[in-house]
Amino acid sequence: MWDYTEKVQDHFINPRNVGEIEGADGVGNVGSIACGDALRLTIKVDENQVITDAKFKTFGCASAIASSSVLTEMLKGMKLEDAQKLTNDDIAQALGGLPKEKMHCSVMGREALEAAIANYTGAILPMAQGEVVCECFGVTDLEIIRAIRENSLTSVEEITNYTKAGGGCGKCEGKLRQLLAESSEPATAAPAGSARPRRMTTLEKIKKIEEVIEREIKPGLKKDGGDIELVDVDGDFVTVSLRGACANCYSSRTTLKEYVEKKLREQVLDTLVVEEDR
């Protein structure tokens, strides 16, 4: 059970400004159904650059709904330039605080606001241009660096609480540590995303695995009358099916580990685990 403040509970049970503004001046969409939360923020801006109306629709937990609701209340009557300065912490404070594991809900509110303002001004969102670090939740290095700096984060766990990065398969933990180390010494921080090797997306990983199997592993097994097929890639777990002579061979386990896994680890990713589909 989460320890929600009365303010959070109030905004969750009685959300304000639900809906979508017709003919909105700015629309911000963030999150996705796969990630477990998503927010659509619509704003109306008058000729004096003041936000006259704000509405939201949110798919998500109580704190996501409450963060969206309180944000729309804060925005109404606010000058656009002031709205641009709002941080996720302002949203969390307006709710009397959020459980630390739920801080990402306030971050989502802020990102939706930025997206809506960018949509209004026609600017391009800088955050989306970063390098994706967390593939599970699609979080970029720029988003992570900002969360670290603005909220003085000191651990990977905190990064996950604020941005969700690292909260899925956990593979990006090393990268998060690196960002943490770099971001805490702003003087020496390299421009984000420039020199570091690009991470593989899941799609690229699967393609590469297929390639290595076709090019190197298959011909090797065929020499012994065997064959192999890729069945599934689930995170680091690669499921393959052995065919022909390999299927009934007593040493197929050795083949799998010593040959197939070794090859894939050398050429694709050194954390891969190969399992047989039976």
Place this chain on the structure above:
Amino acid sequence: MAAPDQIIYMDNNATTRIAPEVLEAMMPYLRDYYGNPSSMHTFGGQVGRAVALAREQVAALLGADPGEIVFTSCGTESDSTAILSALQTYPEKNHVVTTRVEHPAVKNLCDNLELFTGRKYHTTRLHVHSDGTLDVQRFRDSLTDETVIVSAMWANNETGVIFPVEEMARIARERGILFHTDAVQAVGKIPLNLRDSAIDFLSLSGHKLHAPKGVGVLYVRKGTPFVPFMNGGHQERGRRGGTENVASIIGLGRACELAAAKMEEENTRVRALRDKLEQGLLTSVPKALLNGHPQERLPNTANISFEYVEGEAILLHMNQLNICASSGSACTSGSLEPSHVLRAMGVPFTAAHGSIRFSLSVYNTEEEIDFVLAHMPPIIEKLRALSPFWEENK
């Protein structure tokens, strides 16, 4: 605070109330009869006889011999004991078979076997069908000469789906492979008879069947090789050191006796209540889906997904009405990803995040079902009105 007499408790796969009869059986051993069952004097020895009776009561529910019952502290301890015992018995073998939908007590252990044993293991995690059932042929094919042990749950805690563990155990036995089942959710809900089975180890937990928390059982078939997890005194015939949790063991014995007496009610009246709740929700709420096989399931569990809304939000609205249930959504776990069980079944994200598990017990009433049926549709409707995905998908 939510007062116990005001709540509608439909979260019995998480934990259950202590049956009044169980509490009554325990009280003398908390208040007056504090002797150590191992003592030579009558004051302690009589406690030992009460523990022996409890052992018989547990054995009777399982269709086992009292000598096959080892009392532990919880289901998790029983699971770890069984699996690690098997690995130590056959250190030369290196393959373990389990499923993708196990409780964390088995799943996390099997994911980290190297950490606990210092040896490398190859683990086959069997897939399940979209209705949560297991393919026995694929299970059969997964077994190798290197397989040490199979660990497969009897019934799934999230969906209630039942695996054919008796058939699987026979197949494993033919290959000389040990078989363990985490039966924490099955014991007390469906009839079991271990005497006729080939199951080597079975885990159960007291608090899932109206006994207190902090007591469990590992069934170890007579003749099955066994290496203790906790070494110490001669308690449990050297199979589990540590002074017995006397009162809880006696409570568990009584709970097993009660479960046997109420087995028919569980499978008729409780099943009918569950079916009424389930059918009612599936018909009154659009885009509601059942997770799990409609028949191959515990009589008390209904796992339903309400598409395009999020589970924690549903639960908190239910909480306002003092209805207790649970969810497989990411937000309720704090893990950021929805239930591994629903993902293994291939439940789409649109539905996995909005899954609610109702798990009943013999203490639920028809009035409670009617109350929930009346109040769920408006909750879902209210949340869908907030959801950016509802308009375009309804």
